[in-house]
Amino acid sequence: MKVLYNWLREYIDIKDSPEDLVEVFTHLGMEVEESRNLKEGLSGLKTALIESVEEHPSDPHYKIVGLKLKDGSLKCVSGSEGLERGKFVFVATSGTKLASGIVGKKDVKGVVSEGNIVSLEDLGLEDKSETVFFPENVDLDTSPVEYLGLDDYLYDLYITPNRPDLLGYLGIAAELGAFYREKVHIPPYGVEEDPNINVPSIKIEDSTGCPRYTGRVISGIRVAKSPLWMRRKLYLSGIRPISNVVDVTNYVLLELGHPLHAFDLDKIDQIIVRGARDGEKILALDGKEYTLAKDTLVIADSNSPVAIAGIIGGEESSVQNTTTSIFLESAYFDPRVVAKSVFKYGLRTESSIRFMKGADYCIPPMASSRAARLIQELAGGKISKLVDVRVEGLGERKITVRTERVSGLIGIKLENRELEDLLERLNFSYEKLDSTEYRVHVPSRRRDIEGEADIAEEYLRINGFDGVSEHIHIPDNHPGDLPLDFSYYLREYLLPGGFFEIKSVEFISKREHEWFSEASPIEIANPLSPDMAVMRTSLIPGLLRAGSLNIRYGNEDVKLFEIGRVFIGEKGKDTPFKEPMRLAVFAGGFTSRQWYKKNRKFDFYDVKGVLDGLSEFLNMKFTLVESEKSLPGFLFSVDILNNGRKVGIIGEISPLVRKHFEVKVPLFVLELDLEGLKLPLIKFSDFSRFPSVRRDVSILVPKGTRAGDIIKYVLDAGIKELEKVEVVDVFEDSKVLGDKVSFTLSLQFTSFEGTLESSTVDEYVNRILQVLKQHGYEQRA
Amino acid sequence: MTEAENLRREIEEEIEKASSPEDFENIRIKYFGKKGLVTKALKSLKDLPIEKRKEAGALLNALKKEFEPLLKKKREEAKVKAHKKSWDYTLPGRRILKGNLHPLTLVELKIREIFSSLGFKFVDGPYIETDWYNFEALNVPPHHPAREMHDTFYVKNMPGLLLRTHTSPVQIRTMEKIKPPVRVGHIGRVFRVDAFDASHAPAFTQFEGLYVDKGVSFRDLKGTIMHFIYELFGKGTEVKFLPTFFPFTEPSAEVYMKWKGEWMEILGCGMVHPRVLKNVGIDPEKYTGFAFGMGVERIAMIKYGIKDIRLFSENNLKFLRQFKI
Structure with a gap:
């Protein structure tokens, strides 16, 4: 609602200057989005009398106008109609700010114009002016700003939707009246009616x-x-x-x-x-x-x-x-x-x-x-x-107001007379029903006032919030410390690995959805763009958007993760959608390059390592199987299973998708459903106090043999003293090994009974080698 | 000059010139090794006449006693010296290359810390909502002008479902489940049909708090909000409350704080509207409550001096790396 200061003063005596009134509006809940001094930049606007009008020597559209001002004279070039000797005009002298810009001396086709004879358009008072403005009943002493009513302020107030009564001057005047304790001047509306005029039915x-x-x-x-x-x-x-x-x-x-x-x-x-x-x-x-x-x-x-x-x-x-x-x-x-x-x-x-x-x-x-x-x-x-x-029954509404109740809401102990004072300031009439209860007549213009809570708001609005003291009530049985959720610990697990947390917008394109999910998506009826048409069914598109941006911006090692919800449609169910939490991890580019470490391209094992660590961190077993049906977003992928249920995927992004994201290096991702995952209860288990013994053995296996199978066979030997098996080297060289591959395993043994003798360990290793031999794996000499 | 005196002079000269551990070791071998000059001289003592033997022997043994330990000591010192010099302490070390949390998570953790210590329990709620939870239960009936304040995304082919425009539906969901006293917080994403610019985003994060109990007044609301601002931005931060309108609170206020000389709007709050309490079956005559909500991005923007909300979802590492904690 645009409001003029002087117009407003027709209805209420304002005790504040136009500048200070801004504060009062704000105090009352009317946000001032803009306030403008209309005469700003107009001090150079003068009343002038036309003394001469001559033809322009080179352009018949223009006139050279000689102007007499109160102090001096001016020569202006103007193309307006109606310029005649003896008429008054307003002229903007050098430095005046008009709608079209700041006025200065300028050359108009060979004649210097020393100012602008202004139109109402120039002054921002109409859309399009036909001619310059010709004021009436003026002399050289007339102030154009006053004549035009521009000695004024214009405010643009944001009126909240509950207060349509403030979309008119009288409503705003009533607010100021309550604030200043002033009476509103109602504009005259008496008319002389002619009873003989017919009115249509x-x-x-x-x-x-x-x-x-x-x-x-x-x-x-x-x-x-x-x-x-x-x-x-x-x-x-x-x-x-x-x-x-x-x-x-x-x-x-x-x-x-x-x-x-x-x-x-x-x-x-x-x-x-x-x-x-x-x-x-x-x-x-x-x-x-x-x-x-x-x-x-x-x-x-x-x-x-x-x-x-x-x-x-x-x-x-x-x-x-x-x-x-x-x-x-x-x-x-x-x-x-x-x-x-x-x-x-x-x-x-x-x-x-x-x-x-x-x-x-x-x-x-x-x-x-x-x-x-x-x-x-x-x-x-x-x-x-x-x-x-x-219709019948249109009139004032009446509400019951209890002093105690209003006090209870605002947290200030009000006296009856304070409530009465508020109602009087607001111009609400009332009757006292008993010692603490009032019947308040709400004027029809104030449709927002429905009950005591609204009266409490009126009190705070008119009197301000400063009178309310501060109080905090902390319950006796409050939990005290910070209840951190599962995702917090997941983040803590990932950060030391050099992964940065990202947060992406939950919208993806339909194509991105199809690349990485077979679920039924939640589509937006009124999306901002096709890129944001679907609620994400996977966190991978968001990571790819962020990952590709960072790689294209010159980062070599980009390791990111996001923890957040995805949205899956479940048509036909009571709740036709679910919002499971997921974790997704992204590695793209090269490992960080350092003087002490050779860099290499990120690969599958960088993201798989995150899962292996998680498995240990959560004390959970994940099984990997090659994805039966591959999603178009992946070049290669494996499904992550937990108790036979698919809970995630690890894979390399397909060249098609990489091309879409304008990335040349290989990209690897992991996505894991977090539903049902929780932090394990840590339980101490006793450990052997005797030193562990390590033995490295190299095994020759046919190409294509999986490490997981070798380890499984090692465990099949059933040696309870075997604490740990680690793959410490994988060696492939057809010149040396032909079509075989060498895996070096580090086997760690310990016993609860005593220090293991070297001969005992040898025996264990032999038993393991026997089992491997049954599967055709020889020890490398 | 005796042989021992000559040797002493030679040894002293050589020590003077020596610097590396090897130099000192070589001197030791040259004079005191199995075939060393001093060793040899000691061995050849037996060829001397008996009267000279004793004096010469004493001198040579003195040499051995003095210089052999000294050379060893010098050698060790030289070793340490050589070792010390070998570390270029200006060469970058083998660093732990740690990632860090997103700034919104940092702010979220801080908010959780502050409100948990006030006894607020954090709860969750869906992002896809119904019209009832997002609007009607919160006192915004269909065609209510307040709906203009929220431009809503709707779900295709699922009439009645929308993306929540604020976190306030969690108020309703919570109060349906828990009876007073209710003291909960919730942080989550909200969605509005706003194209991206420096201060708008179609998806952003809000924090919502709700406390309903007997005798809760605006005083408790003010105390809680002031405590929060002091904890987050420092004690003594200048704060002001200004009246405003939310359909689900009455009285309602907008809270501003002075930050680097400027008044910044940071949150909206108010006393839970009696109709909202009625909608969840809580008697507003018996219970009152307050609720507040704020944009987490806005808090982060003020706290860290970020000028563009798009940075939070762009995920540029040059941005993310700055929030080390």
Whole structure:
């Protein structure tokens, strides 16, 4: 809501300067989005008398205008019509800030212009000016800023949706009145009614949608342009001036916050407020034709709709320059009904905004009279009686307010008189029911006030929050320390491995989903872009987006992880989706290059190592099997199984996907479902106090033999003293070993009974070698 | 000059010139080794006449006693010296190349720490929600103008499902399960139809707190919020409460704090609206409560001086590496 300081002062005595008023608005819950001193940059704007008008020597479109100022004279070049000797103009001298820029001396086709003769457009007071502005009744002493009403401040206030009453000057004045303890000046709205003027019949067919409709006629008017003060106020408020009649309806909308509509009386025979018939059409004032859905609330005459109720009028019945009589509508429409039409037709107008948030059902007669009075002032004419059609029971609402209850909510012990004082400041009348209870009459404009909680808010709004003390109640049985969840420990496990945590947006493209998931996705009905059309079914696309960005930005070693939810559709179930937590890990590029360490490309084992570590960390067994059906995002992948159930995947990203992400190096990922995983209970188990003995043995196996099989056979030997088996070397060289591969295993033995003799260990190793031999694996000599 | 005196002079000269452990060892071998000059001289004592033998013997033995340990000591010293010199302490060491947490996780952990110590229990809730939990139960009926404040993503082909626009549905879900006293916190993602720019993102993180009990007032809310801001930004941070509107709280306030000379809006809060309590079957005559919500990105932006919200989801390592803890 745009508000002019001086206009506001017509309704309330403001004790603060325009600058300080900003603070007061904020204090009252009206956020000031912008405040502007309108005269800023206009100190060089002067009144001038045209002394001479000469032809421009090289361009007939321009005139050279000699101007007399109070102190000196000026020569300006102007292309405007109507420049004549003896007329007054406003001239912007060097340094003046106009809408088009800062004024300076400039050469206009060989003639120096020492200033600009300004139009209202130059001053930001209208969209398009035909000529420069010619002020009337001025002399050289006149201050243009004062004459134009620019010695003013313009605020842009954010009004919260619960306070439609603040979408008008009078509502804002009431707020300031409560704050300053001042009375609001109601603008004059008395009219002299002519009982002989006929008013068309008004019939409400849908009284839910329209509980009140008032109408009156003003006949014998002259439609014309509004005076400057009116145009200025509307234009600065963001409403384009049209004609005196339409301007007055908009003026009253801003002043009282109540929307009105004027019809050309000759174009309507009666008023029926009804639901639209299916397929009915209306050409609206915005120049568009709307095909109306059944039940859209409309104002119709006996033939067809002439307005969509509370939203927009029809073009055909609108006030034109030739209009001589009007029918003035001042009604109250139900917020839900208007909101429905607003959403349906996408029509946001000054009128619909106010009705859908909730207008004041008591104000229509006053708004009608105020507008009629102003129309008569500006356009002449005679005013009919008001016809007021309404349902019963519209009036003040009453709520019960207990001092104790309000005190309890705000945490300040209020005395009765403090509550009474608040109600008086707000201009709410009340009756005292007993020692602590009041019946409060809520004015119809304050539809947000529903109960004691609202009164508590009013108290804090008007008096500020400073009076509330601070208190913290900590329960006796509170847990005390930080309950860290599973994912915290997972993060702690990954960080020392050089993995960085990322957080990606939960939206992915449909293609990314298909690359990495077979699940049914949750799709967005109104996505921002096709790239964000699906809720992620896997964390891998997010990691690839981040990973590729970092690799393309010149990072050699990119190791990332994310812990977060994925979204899986489960059609047909009670809850048709689930949101399991997952962990995903990414390695791409090269290991970090250091003087003490040769670098290499990341490979499969870098991400597999994360799983192996996790298995130990969580004390869980994961089995890997080659994926039966490979997903298109992977070049190679293995499924991670836990108790036979697939819980994750490890793989290398396919060249197709790498190409999409513009990455040349191989990329490896791991994704693991975290549902059901939890930290193991740590339980101490006794260990041998005797030293361990290590033996390294190299085994020759056919190419393609899996390490997992070799280790399994080693364990099959069933030696309980075997503590640990590690693969410490894998050696392949066809020149030396032919078609065999050598695995070196480090076997670690210990016993609870005593230090193991060398001969005993030899025996264990031999037994192991025997088992391996059964599978055709020889010891390497 | 006696032989012993000559040898002493020679040894002293050679020690003067020596520097490496090997130098000292060579001197030792040259004079005191099996075939060393001093050893030889001692061996040849027997050829001397008896009267000279004793004096010469004493001198040579003195040499051996003095220089043999000295050379060993010098050699060890030279070794240590050589060893010391071999470390180029300006060469980068073998570092632990640790990753770090995302800044939003850092802030989340801090928030959890502060509120856990006040007895808040952290709970969870779904990101895909129904209209009831996201709007209606929170006192936002269909077509309510407050819906304008939230531009909502809807789920395709699943009428009634949407992506939650705030964390407040967790209030409803919690109060449906737990009866007062309720004291919970929740941190999670929320979604709004906002294109990315420096201060908007279609998905971001919110922290929600709720406390419902007998006799809870705005005073408790103010105390809790002030405590939180002091813990996070330092005691004595200037804070102000300004009135605002949320459909699910009444009275409602917006909290600002002064940070580097500027007032920054950091959270919204209020007393739980009586209708919200009724919606979950809690009698507002018996119980009152407060709730608050804030953007975790916003907190992180203020705390770390980040100017662009997009950085949180871009995941550039140049950004992520800065949050070492």
